[in-house]
Amino acid sequence: MQIFDIFLLEAVLNGLLLGGLLALLSLGLNLVFGVIDVVWICYAELIMIGMYAIYYFYVVFGWPLLLAMAAGVLLVAVAGAALHQFVIRPVLGAEPINQLLVTGGVLFFLQAAATLAFGIEFKNIGVRLPPIVVGDISFSMPRLIAFGVALAGMLAMYVFLKRTYLGTAIRAISQDRGIMPLMGVNPNRIFIFTSALGGGLAGLAACLLVLQYDIHPAIGLSFGPITFLICVLGGLGNMVGGFVAAFIFAQFISVGGFFLAVEWGYVIAFVFFIAMMFWRPQGIWGGK
């Protein structure tokens, strides 16, 4: 029996690349949760807004692609800040579950508003990057880029949180939300900034997703659930854990999809998730 199967290897490597993309998706959500203690159920819908923004800037307004992407990132960052200021902030004192639900309302709203504004037709920016072929294995170029950007984003995030004053303030506030105001830090400013940063990361994910997928109002639903589960599996707010979990999930999806249908890959990944929750409720990377 031949154990080394070239197609299996391709599935594993593609899973690795998918892992990079999923890791990037979970990064912003994890940041926001870690600092503000709120799960943005509508996170994937922010990505969807970013994808539409890039589509309009690039295809409709005819801007250069990179400029369109930068504008898209900026727009979603502003949307993230606005989300915090107008939606999250009023319920920060309420029961935690209300914060989860209110962003669920935003999910409904954004999805419907996008349908209203952009229609349900699939849109595509029409940029097709050629795959890279090494030997018998072909890699998807956008996935390779996504992988690289995810690693770079992760690294940049780490340096930002560890080395800058603002990053230190963010880490401090995530450790003790109560005491920081007494130390002269304005938590709301930090929250707004973190939300903008989280939004910006969603925008970055949008830049990478438009290269691979068609844009439609419900695209958030195909990425949303998996992103939350990755964050929970890694330990909500734990970025390194999220990173590891993203790669584990991606392998299940990719290899599972190789042996069975794609949905089975997801089913296996989700079952694995539930099983892991019971084994390590604090996440695979959590301490205690």
Add this chain to the structure above:
Amino acid sequence: MRALPWILLAALALAPLMGMGNYPLHMLIQVLLWGFVYTGWSVMGRLGLVSFGHGAFLGIGAYVVVMLWNSYGISPWIGLPIALVLAAVVALLIGYPCFRFKIVGHYFALVTLALSEIARLLIVALRDHTGGSLGVTPKTDLTESSYSLVAMQFSNKLVWFYIVLAVWLAGLWVWKKVDQSMARLALEAISQEEDAAGSIGINVTRLKLGITLISALMTCVGGALYAQYQAYVNPDSVAGIGISLQMVFGVIAGGMYVRLGPTVGAAFTLLLAESLRLMFGNSLHALDSTIYGLMLILFIIFMPKGILGGALEAIRRKKPMPVSAQNA
């Protein structure tokens, strides 16, 4: 005042006999059916167990019954108990470890979210049997007569109205029983401070499991009835994150802490969607859901107790209760 609910109930039960059109009757059935499902969700939701996984139980109820009938000709009357057993097993499988290991709040919501997505993906993945995303229709047994008891198919909406009315009333009865039980008090204590509740001898895991079981079974029944009434289901309408969120939101809109709150929520969300659709037609696609989404956000921020909950509170504040009622 005591007789008032009974008069209203009698009016509701007799209303369709007064020559109600097919369309209003359809809406009424929908409201009662979803009111029952939402009530089932709130039985546990109001005690701090916010589940995004009820799409799975709805899906089990709908699909198990339809698949058994379509593939093996097993009557829904036998299929329903089978679906209930399956839903109970799933509820225990997911509930026991969750409660044992104290998975609460966000984590519980997200773990159950995975459950409802698994249900949806399984239905899609088993497309050779379930018809996948296209959905499935129960094989009709109405070729000779206008009803088939064996197949649980009735072309007369009136029959459905009374079935759904009975089930809805049963749902309210379950709510009342739970509300009056000691278990409710214990569960409320648990939702406030789980460790403290455990330390005074409350069996946290068992109580949570019990309430989850009741809630899951109610939702399962709702799913089965929905599939039989609509005679069509697809994975997105009975499973997955969409319907699970919709359930939670309907409940929030109506108010999850009062008995009729979930039903009011179902009426509100269905009528809002219908009237917006009628008002704007299909020309402005999705305008109704946009307004709906916006209202949800406003509700959660400004009126977390929901329509009925908020209204009752306002009434109570206006006229202070007699002392005897306060003590009751």
